[in-house]
Amino acid sequence: MSELALFFSYEFTLLALVAGLLASVLGGVLGTFVVVKRLVFIAGGISHAAFAGLGFFYWLGHDPLIGAVLVAVAAALFLGLFSEGQARSQDAMIGVLWAGGMAVGVLFIHMTPGYAPNLMTYLFGDILTVAPRDVVLLAILTAITLVLLAVLHRGLVAVAFDETFARVQGVPVRVLTLLLLVLVALAVILLIQVVGIVLLLALFTLPPMIGLMLVSRSFGLVLLAAVLVGMLMTAGGIAASWTMDLPTGPAIVLTGIVIGVGVWGVKALRFRFRGNS
């Protein structure tokens, strides 16, 4: 109990917790769209491509965050506009952006004289070192995302469910898809700080997957479930990392996987004992 009291007595741990909860909202809401629209690898490509901008701006001596945002948004628009009717080339292009972005980023960080930043932090994240500015940015982006969701949800859900039907109904499918990708790109950049480039896909995929396992009646409830699962996952991960002295990124991801396996197991057992009803 004293350990818990200690946890809440530090400013940086509280900041980490707030960052984790905001990341859960972003990851849960945007991730659910990403999962049902099968954009997971586009999100992965965007996050890895962003590393090029991050490294380049670091080398220039500017704020790496700005470089990452510029490249991520450009990659999102590029992949979004590239997508129509060219699934194979888009798939390959994601791979090119993925590897190319990492290569460029690592190269520039290598070329930068003086103390090299810890690559591990970018790759795997460290929520306990999250800066107040990043938490503010996370809060702003979360607020923007929620407002857009409130205003556009009919169109967004229609596009997520059945694009062609939505187009016939006059919904601007392309604009909404691009908007979604840009929001994903911005979220990806801010989530790099929380769980790192390599692990951030977990925040976009695990909570929505678990949410979809729990709820089949309403898309809105899936969003809510995904957000709550994400919160459980990040808070649990931070707690595990704090008590067992583990790196936070992997602790968050593995907590999520444990929750997912648990939910799946309970569902499988119930299915078995109740029969198909």
Added chain:
Amino acid sequence: MVPLLQLQDVTFGYDREPVLRDVNLQIHDCDFLAIIGPNGGGKTTLLRLILGLETPWSGRVHWAGGGLPRIGYVPQFSTFDRNFPLRLRETVMMGRIGHRGWLRRRTRADGEAVDRVLTDLGLAAFAEQPIADLSGGQLQRALIARAMVCEPEILFLDEPTASVDAETRGTLANLLAELNRQIPVVVVTHDVTAMAVHVKQIACVNRRLFYHGSGQLSHSQLEEAYGCPVELIAHGVPHRLLHAHDECGNE
């Protein structure tokens, strides 16, 4: 009589080769048109052009009112995720988006329209069920309900019999015939037998539009369209509008 929809010399393709060439087609107010033809012959492409999802390379797609009318559209099952977390009622509600615009909030009138269509199509009892739990026939009716709820001026169905069993095909054909009393119905299908009794016009599409009319299809016309001999089976009680046929070869 002015046709509701007129396609004039429409040519269109996705890459360099046109998928459809010089297609002419008219749809009138009371039509029940079946667009048939072999797989890959351009049936779905023709539908996409009519729906305004593609722009023709040349020629024109002209609607009587100038712009697109309110269109009811029933897609193939393969175009969406059957496990998507939605209740039947919410799925049908999506059909109201086109009625007043996608940015508007839903109104009481929307809810009433949905309830009416659900009752008309015998789906009221399943309204609160997730679509993942519906049978093929129920889901097919749900998609028709979603198309009808916008009070369309014309109804299009893409391969409506592909994913349902034989019994459902019969009820589906009767349902469409009933809807056809109010609005024109256009069915894209490679299996015209299920609809044969009710269909009034046929358009046979394979790169070009080979036949369009309401008389009996002849062997030679079908052979011309399919590019190979086609077996015809007499069909169409009570008024024997057309012969039905198998797909040629395996494709």
